[in-house]
Amino acid sequence: MISLIKNETIKLIFRRKTLVTLIVFIALVILIAFGLYKENESMVRNQDPKYRAQEIQSNIDRLTNRISSSRTSNDEKLMYQGNIKSLEAEIQKIKVNPVIVQTDWKENLKTSIQDIGKTLQSKTISTRMREENNKQLLMDKYLLDNNIKPIEDHVFNGTNYMITLFDTLGVVVLAVIIALFLSDMVSGEYTPATAKFLLIRPISRAKTLFSKYVTAVLSSIILICGIELIAFLIVGGFSGFGNMHYPVLVGERFQYDLSYLNQSGGHDLISTAGSAFMIPMWKYLIEAFLLQILFIIACTTFVFMISTVSKSSMIAMSVSIATVVAISALQNVSTITKEITSFIFLIYGNVNAVLSGGAAMSLGLPYTTTSFIILILIIWTIASYLIAHFVFVKRDILI
Amino acid sequence: MNVLEVKDVKKNLSKREIIKGISFSVKEGEIFGFLGPNGAGKTTTIRMLVGLIEPTEGSIHIMGHNIKTERELALDKVGAVVESPELYGYLSGTENLMQIARSRKVPRAYVDEIIELVGLKDRIGDTVRKYSLGMKQRLGLAAALLTKPKLLILDEPTNGLDPSGILDFRDIVKKIARENNTSVFISSHILGEVQQLCDTVAFINGGIIKSVESVKNDIEKEGIESISLTVREEEVCLEILKSLEYVKSINRTENIFNLKIQRGYLPELIFKLAENKIHIEEAYKKHQELEERYMELVEGGIRA
Numbered sequence: 199m200i201s202l203i204k205n206e207t208i209k210l211i212f213r214r215k216t217l218v219t220l221i222v223f224i225a226l227v228i229l230i231a232f233g234l235y236k237e238n239e240s241m242v243r244n245q246d247p248k249y250r251a252q253e254i255q256s257n258i259d260r261l262t263n264r265i266s267s268s269r270t271s272n273d274e275k276l277m278y279q280g281n282i283k284s285l286e287a288e289i290q291k292i293k294v295n296p297v298i299v300q301t302d303w304k305e306n307l308k309t310s311i312q313d314i315g316k317t318l319q320s321k322t323i324s325t326r327m328r329e330e331n332n333k334q335l336l337m338d339k340y341l342l343d344n345n346i347k348p349i350e351d352h353v354f355n356g357t358n359y360m361i362t363l364f365d366t367l368g369v370v371v372l373a374v375i376i377a378l379f380l381s382d383m384v385s386g387e388y389t390p391a392t393a394k395f396l397l398i399r400p401i402s403r404a405k406t407l408f409s410k411y412v413t414a415v416l417s418s419i420i421l422i423c424g425i426e427l428i429a430f431l432i433v434g435g436f437s438g439f440g441n442m443h444y445p446v447l448v449g450e451r452f453q454y455d456l457s458y459l460n461q462s463g464g465h466d467l468i469s470t471a472g473s474a475f476m477i478p479m480w481k482y483l484i485e486a487f488l489l490q491i492l493f494i495i496a497c498t499t500f501v502f503m504i505s506t507v508s509k510s511s512m513i514a515m516s517v518s519i520a521t522v523v524a525i526s527a528l529q530n531v532s533t534i535t536k537e538i539t540s541f542i543f544l545i546y547g548n549v550n551a552v553l554s555g556g557a558a559m560s561l562g563l564p565y566t567t568t569s570f571i572i573l574i575l576i577i578w579t580i581a582s583y584l585i586a587h588f589v590f591v592k593r594d595i596l597i
Numbered sequence: 598m599n600v601l602e603v604k605d606v607k608k609n610l611s612k613r614e615i616i617k618g619i620s621f622s623v624k625e626g627e628i629f630g631f632l633g634p635n636g637a638g639k640t641t642t643i644r645m646l647v648g649l650i651e652p653t654e655g656s657i658h659i660m661g662h663n664i665k666t667e668r669e670l671a672l673d674k675v676g677a678v679v680e681s682p683e684l685y686g687y688l689s690g691t692e693n694l695m696q697i698a699r700s701r702k703v704p705r706a707y708v709d710e711i712i713e714l715v716g717l718k719d720r721i722g723d724t725v726r727k728y729s730l731g732m733k734q735r736l737g738l739a740a741a742l743l744t745k746p747k748l749l750i751l752d753e754p755t756n757g758l759d760p761s762g763i764l765d766f767r768d769i770v771k772k773i774a775r776e777n778n779t780s781v782f783i784s785s786h787i788l789g790e791v792q793q794l795c796d797t798v799a800f801i802n803g804g805i806i807k808s809v810e811s812v813k814n815d816i817e818k819e820g821i822e823s824i825s826l827t828v829r830e831e832e833v834c835l836e837i838l839k840s841l842e843y844v845k846s847i848n849r850t851e852n853i854f855n856l857k858i859q860r861g862y863l864p865e866l867i868f869k870l871a872e873n874k875i876h877i878e879e880a881y882k883k884h885q886e887l888e889e890r891y892m893e894l895v896e897g898g899i900r901a
Contacts, residue, residue: 201699208696212687390683395740398647398679399700400672595649596610 202401202409210417213386219379220421226371227363227429234362238354247292254285254292261285307342311335325455329469333447340445340476349440356434357444357479361550363426364486368493368548370526376418376497377518382511383414383502384590389510391597407590411502411583418498419491446482450474450555452564464533467562474555482553489549489572496543496575496582503582506590509597529561536561543578546571598661600625600748600780601646606655608641615641617804618655623748623780623797628770630795630812631784632891638804639784640680643752646782647677659748676746678754682737686726690717690736693725694743701744708743715739716765730757738766742773749773749781755790767794788891800891810890821845823883824863826854829876837873841866855883 210216243249261278264270270278314335317323323331341348351358384407387393396406434440451473454465477485501518508514525544528535539545540563551557558566601623608616616638623629633639644650646657648664648671657664662671684693691708698708712721715735720728725736734757741749749770755763771794773779785791791798792812800807828834831852838844838854843862848855858866863882870877 201702205696205699208692209685209688212685212692214687390686391680392683392685394649394679395684395697397649398672398675398677399697400669400675401700402669594610594651595644 199409203413206410206413210413223375223425227425230363230366231359231433234359235354238352241352251289251292254289258282258285303347307338311338326468333474337445346441346444355438355440356430357440359433360430360483364549370522372547373497373522373544374519377501377515377522379418380414380498380501381505381515381518383410384506385508385511385514388597393595397595403591407587414502415495415498419494422494442480444479445476446479447474448477448553451567452558467559467564486549486553489552492575493547496579499579499582503586506586540566543575598625600660602658604656606652609653615804619806621799621806621809623782625780626774626778627797628774628781628795630791630798632791632798633801634786637802639801640752643679643750643784646750648672674747676741676744677750678737678741679752682733684725684736687724689724690721694740697740697743703743711739711742731759731762734758747779749779751783753785820860821857822860824856824858825881825883826856827879828852834875
């Protein structure tokens with residue numbers, strides 16, 4: 199068995215397609231890092247008082263120009279002058295106290311906690327808002343108690359980068375990458391007809407297929423997670439990894455809000471009280487990686503099955519990619535397609551949404567909890583492999 | 598002991614009966630030719646022999662093991678090239694062979710030995726993509742020989758080989774058959790090839806085996822040779838030929854005579870003609886016994 203896996207691995211490594219996939223994936227990971235870096239840069243710049251004063255000044259200049267223009271009516275001129283006055287006041291404020299943003303974060307948290315406490319005591323608050331506030335309260339208290347400084351999402355560091363990566367890759371990219379990478383894992387043996395050499399060995403077809411499968415699963419996990427980890431280490435090495443004990447809210451569950459009928463005559467989803475809980479960042483990242491590996495396995499098995507059933511690599515690749523894209527597109531067409539797609543594992547590539555419970559909220563289906571999704575991934579994996587196995591073992595090789 | 602035993606095998610492909618019940622056996626060390634026109638069912642039969650497809654009916658035993666129920670044991674002593682040898686174009690010749698060697702636990706030294714044997718030593722490091730068809734045939738043969746098979750199955754093995762390649766190939770197959778007492782099963786539509794190489798030949802057409810015959814015995818038994826003769830003085834020559842008792846039949850087209858004479862009498866014939874001042878332009882033996890048998894069995898008669 200080991201020698202068979204070694205054989206398959208050598209074939210995989212020397213294929214041109216492996217290199218292409220590798221380059222495409224690395225380029226994507228770099229692009230995402232660059233995007234996050236740029237976003238952070240512009241956010242930081244926006245908060246800089248000098249930059250803000252500059253921006254306001256250029257606004258004032260623009261308005262002054264308008265006023266001097268002959269085409270502007272008197273009413274408009276009056277309005278612009280008013281605008282200019284308020285902008286000038288703002289500049290004055292920034293100049294007097296340039297470090298206005300730099301307040302003590304602990305004080306901020308305390309104020310926030312007090313505010314939320316007041317809101318929660320009010321009787322008019324809706325159930326939805328109550329739960330939102332509860333979550334915020336949980337987070338703020340945890341940060342304060344553990345002496346952790348709040349970090350904004352856009353900050354460029356290892357952990358934020360990983361979360362952005364999971365968000366971006368999960369939706370369609372991972373599945374397409376796997377389809378590109380492995381759609382000729384079995385079908386590629388038909389043209390040219392190398393399958394003949396593979397199958398006239400005194401080795402059972404089941405064993406031959408399984409060695410291919412193990413190679414496919416291991417290599418796609420190594421390819422995807424390996425590059426992600428390397429990118430994580432590089433970004434972390436340059437810009438810091440972020441706080442590994444930073445709390446992350448996960449496991450939120452939802453239920454139908456039966457007290458309220460929405461416009462389309464259905465019930466909206468509201469968070470189930472007390473369902474969300476907090477785990478530290480390091481634990482979150484490990485869980486996210488494990489879940490992503492599970493998704494990669496399901497995806498690989500699915501593509502592997504298509505590759506086994508179809509005898510042409512081109513058809514296998516087209517079918518895999520078309521399926522992936524079609525399912526993601528279909529997802530939001532109507533309530534019925536939502537319900538159908540909720541049983542198709544391909545829509546659960548975003549591990550952040552799966553772990554946080556956000557998948558249920560965005561689908562509007564309360565049963566799509568983390569454990570439901572894990573079950574779906576496992577069922578698809580087993581079913582896909584069984585189909586591939588029986589098709590392959592029974593098939594007449596006529597090429 | 599029969600290395601290969603095929604019994605009443607039938608195969609339907611998409612409801613069409615391709616093989617309509619064939620039986621034959623191959624003995625140890627025997628070189629067995631499988632002769633038939635295109636579409637006769639040669640490749641389909643070979644696919645069944647190596648377990649790529651399953652017979653609809655009947656049984657196939659290799660070294661006494663049923664291919665259907667004991668596939669691994671049956672295929673253990675089989676080396677085969679089915680149709681054109683397709684190997685991994687992006688791998689080197691060596692790596693292609695190593696793929697097989699690894700899964701069958703063949704030592705590296707033996708791989709090198711086989712590479713040497715098929716004459717691919719100089720180009721074995723190149724990727725197979727760059728190989729000519731003839732080189733691919735050699736590599737395919739190497740792959741089939743790698744596991745020291747007791748039964749070597751070759752499907753149209755000389756396709757794409759140049760004349761010297763065909764000679765090399767014949768030598769290799771004969772050597773293997775002699776040294777290891779390997780049985781060889783060769784399918785072909787090239788008559789000369791089968792005649793030169795095989796001990797026994799089976800004629801197949803339309804999914805039925807028309808006849809299984811021993812190549813060598815057949816020729817000796819009849820004791821007749823076919824001769825082609827081109828001369829200048831055709832009228833005189835015809836008279837002389839008619840008078841010779843060892844000339845069994847004469848078929849004349851202008852100045853070319855197709856003769857059937859008693860085996861071994863060609864020198865006498867030439868001497869006789871020269872004595873009578875007949876100018877012989879060309880004289881040769883035609884190895885066409887098999888060809889005629891082929892036409893008779895496969896095409897339903899000798900073509901005029």
